[in-house]
Structures are given as structure tokens and as C-alpha cells.
Amino acid sequence: MNALLPDIATILPTLLGGLQISLTLTFFSLLFGLPFGMLFSFGVTADNKIFRYISVFFVEVGRGAPALVLLQLMYYGLPNVQITLTSLVSACLALVWTTAAYTAELIRGGIQSVPHGEIEGSDALGMSVRDRLRFIVIPQGMRIALPSLMGFAVLLFQATSLAYTVAVPELMSQAYSTGSSTFKYLPAFIAAGLLYAAISIPATWLSVLTEKRLSRHL
Amino acid sequence: MQMLQAIAVGLPLTILVTILALAIGTVLAIPLVAGLRSGNRLVWLLTRGTIDLLRGIPPVVWLFILYYGVSIGALRMSALQAAVIGLGLVAAAYLAEIFRGAIGSVHQGQWEASSALGFRTGTAWGRVIGPQAWRTAIPAYTTYGIGLLKDSSIASTIGVAEIVFMSNQYARQSGEGILVFFIAAGIYILLSMPLGMLSRHLDTKMRKAVAR
Numbered sequence: 001m002n003a004l005l006p007d008i009a010t011i012l013p014t015l016l017g018g019l020q021i022s023l024t025l026t027f028f029s030l031l032f033g034l035p036f037g038m039l040f041s042f043g044v045t046a047d048n049k050i051f052r053y054i055s056v057f058f059v060e061v062g063r064g065a066p067a068l069v070l071l072q073l074m075y076y077g078l079p080n081v082q083i084t085l086t087s088l089v090s091a092c093l094a095l096v097w098t099t100a101a102y103t104a105e106l107i108r109g110g111i112q113s114v115p116h117g118e119i120e121g122s123d124a125l126g127m128s129v130r131d132r133l134r135f136i137v138i139p140q141g142m143r144i145a146l147p148s149l150m151g152f153a154v155l156l157f158q159a160t161s162l163a164y165t166v167a168v169p170e171l172m173s174q175a176y177s178t179g180s181s182t183f184k185y186l187p188a189f190i191a192a193g194l195l196y197a198a199i200s201i202p203a204t205w206l207s208v209l210t211e212k213r214l215s216r217h218l
Numbered sequence: 219m220q221m222l223q224a225i226a227v228g229l230p231l232t233i234l235v236t237i238l239a240l241a242i243g244t245v246l247a248i249p250l251v252a253g254l255r256s257g258n259r260l261v262w263l264l265t266r267g268t269i270d271l272l273r274g275i276p277p278v279v280w281l282f283i284l285y286y287g288v289s290i291g292a293l294r295m296s297a298l299q300a301a302v303i304g305l306g307l308v309a310a311a312y313l314a315e316i317f318r319g320a321i322g323s324v325h326q327g328q329w330e331a332s333s334a335l336g337f338r339t340g341t342a343w344g345r346v347i348g349p350q351a352w353r354t355a356i357p358a359y360t361t362y363g364i365g366l367l368k369d370s371s372i373a374s375t376i377g378v379a380e381i382v383f384m385s386n387q388y389a390r391q392s393g394e395g396i397l398v399f400f401i402a403a404g405i406y407i408l409l410s411m412p413l414g415m416l417s418r419h420l421d422t423k424m425r426k427a428v429a430r
Contacts, residue, residue, distance in 0.1 A: 064410055065403035066368035068375075068382055073403070076389050077396030158276035165375060172278060179286060186287030189279055197274035204274070 007187035011178055012194070018174030019195050021088075025170060026157045028092050033099025034149075038138075040104035041111065055104070062101020067159045070094040075166035091163040095156065102152055110145025111137055143214060150207035154200045161196065171195060221388060225401055228384035231298070232409075235370040235380060238302040240363055243309025250314035251321065272311035278372050280304040285376045301373035305366065312362055320355035321347065353424040360417035364410045371406075381405055 036058075043055025062070070074090040085093070114137050122132040164173035175192035179185035253265025272280075285300035295303070324347050332342035374383035385402040389395040 060407065061403055064407035066371040066382070066406060068371045069385070069399055069403050069406065072382070072386060072389070073396065073399035076386075077399050080394060080396040161276040161278045162372070162375075164278075172276075172282075175279075176282070186283065189283045189287055193275040193279045193283065196276055196279060197271055201270050201274040204270070 004187055004190070007184055008191045008194070011175075011184070011188050012191045014178065015171055015174050015188075015191055015195060018169065018171035018192075019199075021168065021170040022157065022160045022163075022172075023199070025088070025092060025095065025160045025163060025168065026153070029095035029099050029156060029160075030153060032092075033096040034103055036096065036100035037103030038107055040100055041108040044104065044108065058097065059101045059104050062097045063105070067094065067098045068162050068165065070097055071162055071166050087163075087167045091160075091166055091168045095159065095163070098159065099152075099156060103149060106145050106148045106152060107141065109148070110143075111141035113144050114140045146214065147207050147211035150210060151204070154203045154207065157200055157203070158196065221392070221394070221398060222401060224388040225381060225385050225398065225405065228379055228381040229405070231373075231378055231380040232367070232370050235298070235301050235305065235373050235378065236363070236367045239305035239309055239370065240366055242302065242306025243313050243366075246306065246310035247313035247317055250310055251317045254314065254318050255321070269311040269314055272308055277305060277308050277369055278375055280308060281372060281376050297373070297377045300376060301370075301378050305369060305373070308369075309362070309366055313359070316355055316358045316362065317351070320351040320358075323354050324350045353427075356424060357417055357421045360413060360420070364413050364417075367410055367413070368406060 040055040040059050043051050044059055046052045046055065071091055071094040074085070074094040075087060078085060078090065118136050118140065119132065122136045127136070160170055161172040163170055164176065167173070171192050175188045179188035182188075250265055250269060253261050254269075256262050256265070281300055281304040284295055284304045285297060288295060288300075328346055328350065329342065332346045337346065370380060371382040373380055374386065377383065381402055385398045389398040392398070
């Protein structure tokens with residue numbers, strides 16, 4: 001037990017490279033996932049049937065299926081249809097899907113809570129639909145959705161730990177290989193856990209703080 | 219058909235892991251809520267720290283710590299034990315937050331009325347505050363339960379033979395990955411749909427009972 005702390009201290013720095021990959025994976029999933037989330041948030045209520053069905057499919061499967069299943073689907077499944085991707089790209093695709101599906105609902109919630117008077121106001125001013133979305137509805141809706149989107153980003157960062165199952169050399173897989181080569185499983189996983197916590201706990205505080213700041217005038 | 223059978227073999231363990239983890243989480247959430255409501259600053263800080271740590275570390279890390287790291291003498295946990303305890307601990311932290319919010323939403327006047335009627339603390343909790351808080355908590359509680367059903371798939375990483383584990387095995391031997399995992403996804407969606415409907419039904423029923 002008393003050998004645990006020095007072990008953790010020696011393993012911790014060797015895992016930083018893995019943490020970097022985890023963070024990169026989170027960043028790209030958000031970068032590509034959020035625009036799709038926005039698109040689907042309009043898609044699920046769109047008049048165009050094809051657009052609506054496609055959006056509902058991606059949102060329902062993305063939210064209904066575990067991220068782990070999507071990861072394996074992309075990694076083991078896509079080669080069936082003659083698409084072979086590197087593990088990092090396929091993990092990214094799966095997490096983009098998850099991100100788009102969850103954020104679609106969060107963004108839709110934000111946009112629906114924009115007061116109706118705002119829309120009537122922009123109508124009265126003779127704004128086109130595009131201008132109304134761009135200047136009135138989306139900025140206010142995103143502001144309302146921001147804290148929950150930040151909360152989701154933390155969960156997404158944690159979900160990148162599942163990418164180790166498809167051989168992405170991120171934090172969890174680095175900890176596992178350290179553990180299996182030295183048989184120091186416990187310190188390796190505790191070190192990984194501490195690194196995850198060091199990012200996600202302050203990030204959670206930040207999202208709570210943002211929520212408080214944004215609801216100050218309410 | 220053969221594929222569906224191969225995957226469905228994992229169904230009982232998926233349900234077992236979900237139910238046991240939810241049960242452990244619900245029971246352990248109660249002392250955590252008590253800690254969060256405690257007037258003692260030190261107790262509050264310790265509880266807050268525990269909850270933040272449980273939620274700040276991904277479930278898969280907890281499962282690995284318990285499965286590979288913890289040994290009592292020569293005894294190691296089985297994969298199922300590690301999965302249920304690990305997911306249960308994480309669930310306790312999330313459920314504690316849900317319960318805390320629900321208890322906080324019960325109007326202060328209900329406490330005052332209970333003490334005015336001379337109820338003991340136990341009676342006030344059991345008869346007045348508890349039932350009202352539970353009503354508020356139900357939608358969030360079932361939502362978390364559905365989330366836990368999906369999180370139970372993480373148990374496959376340490377070798378619990380649930381749906382994802384069986385799908386993985388079948389995908390490897392048959393080479394039909396895309397179909398296998400779509401079916402697995404479909405099973406999770408089918409499982410969570412009745413839970414979602416139950417949650418909405420309970421919610422509207424409870425709302426009717428409260429709204430007068």
C-alpha cells in the first residue's frame with residue numbers, strides 16, 4: 001500500500017501523451033459533431049420528409065445505442081462495406097455521431113425556449129427566415145443551451161475512454177499497457193483516473209459557473 | 219436469426235448488471251444525500267469530494283480499478299462483481315445529486331407544517347417530504363436508469379458476457395460486423411423505449427395527483 005503513491009507518481013507523467021490523444025479526440029468530435037447537432041436539431045422538426053427521417057434516424061440511434069456499440073460498429077462494421085479507416089478516425093466518427101445526436105436535443109431545447117415574442121418581433125421588422133435564425137433565434141438559443149452543452153462535453157471527454165476498445169492509443173489504453181507490462185495495474189489505473197478527474201472536475205465547475213452567470217438576470 | 223440468438227444470449231446479464239447497479243446506487247445515494255445536507259462543514263466537504271471524484275472519473279476506469287487492481291488477500295473480484303459495484307458507485311454519485319435536487323424542491327412550508335403537527339423527523343421524512351421528493355425525482359431517476367442500461371455495455375470491457383460482449387464475439391467469428399452491431403443498437407433502443415414510456419406515464423400520473 002505504501003508503495004502505491006511513488007508508483008502513481010512515476011506512472012503519471014508517462015500517461016500524458018495518452019491524455020493528449022483523449023483531448024484531441026474530444027476536440028474533433030465536438031468540432032464536427034456540433035454542426036451536425038445543429039443541423040439535426042432543425043431536421044427532426046423539418047417539413048421535408050427525407051431530411052426529417054434521416055435526422056430522426058441519426059438522433060434516435062445516436063442517443064439510444066451505447067457509445068461503445070457505435071465505436072465497435074464503426075471499427076469492426078465499416079470494413080464490411082469496403083471502408084477501412086484507422087482506429088482514430090473510426091473512433092472519431094462514432095463520437096461525432098454521439099455528439100451530434102445528443103447536442104441536437106440540447107440545441108433544440110435551447111432554441112425552443114427562445115420567447116415567442118422574439119420571433120414575432122423579427123416578423124414585424126420584416127426579417128427573412130434566414131436573418132431571423134442567424135441574428136435572433138440561434139444566438140439566444142445557443143446561449144440558453146451553453147451550460148448543458150458544456151456538461152455534455154465533459155461526458156464526451158469521459159466517453160473517449162471507451163475508444164481504447166478499438167485500439168486508439170488514448171489515456172486508458174496507455175494505462176492498460178503500462179499495467180500489463182509492469183503488473184502495476186492499480187497505480188496505472190489510479191493515475192489515469194486522476195488525470196481524467198483533473199480535467200473533468202474543473203470543467204464541470206466551469207459549466208455550473210456559466211449556468212449561474214447566464215441566469216443572473218432571471 | 220442465428221445472429222439475433224447469439225446476441226440475445228447476453229440480454230439477461232445486461233438487465234442483471236443494470237438492475238443491480240441501480241439498486242446499489244440507490245441505496246448508497248442515501249448516505250451521500252445525508253452528507254450533502256449535513257451542517258457539518260467537514261462532512262459536507264468529504265461528501266462533495268467523493269461525489270465529484272466518482273463522477274469525474276469515467277466508469278470504465280472504475281471497472282478496471284476494481285477488476286484488475288483490487289485484491290483482498292488472494293481473492294479478486296469476478297468480472298460481474300466488479301461491473302456491478304463499479305457502475306453502482308458511479309450511479310450513487312449521480313443519483314445523490316438527483317435526490318438532493320428533488321428534496322430541495324419540496325416547499326419549506328411542508329417542513330414547518332410537519333413540525334407544527336408535532337411529527338417526529340422520521341415521520342416527516344417518511345410521510346411528508348419523502349413522497350413529494352420522490353415524485354419530483356422520478357423522471358430524472360428513470361432517465362438515469364436508461365443511461366445506466368447503456369452504460370452496462372461497459373461491463374463487456376472486463377469480460378461480462380452481456381449484449382456487446384456477445385455481439386463482439388459473433389462479429390469476429392462471422393465477419394458481419396455492421397449488421398451485428400446495428401442489431402445490438404436496436405436491442406438497446408427497444409429496451410429503453412418501454413422504460414421511457416413508463417417514465418412519462420408515471421410523471422403525468424404523479425403530476426395529476428399533485429396538481430389541484
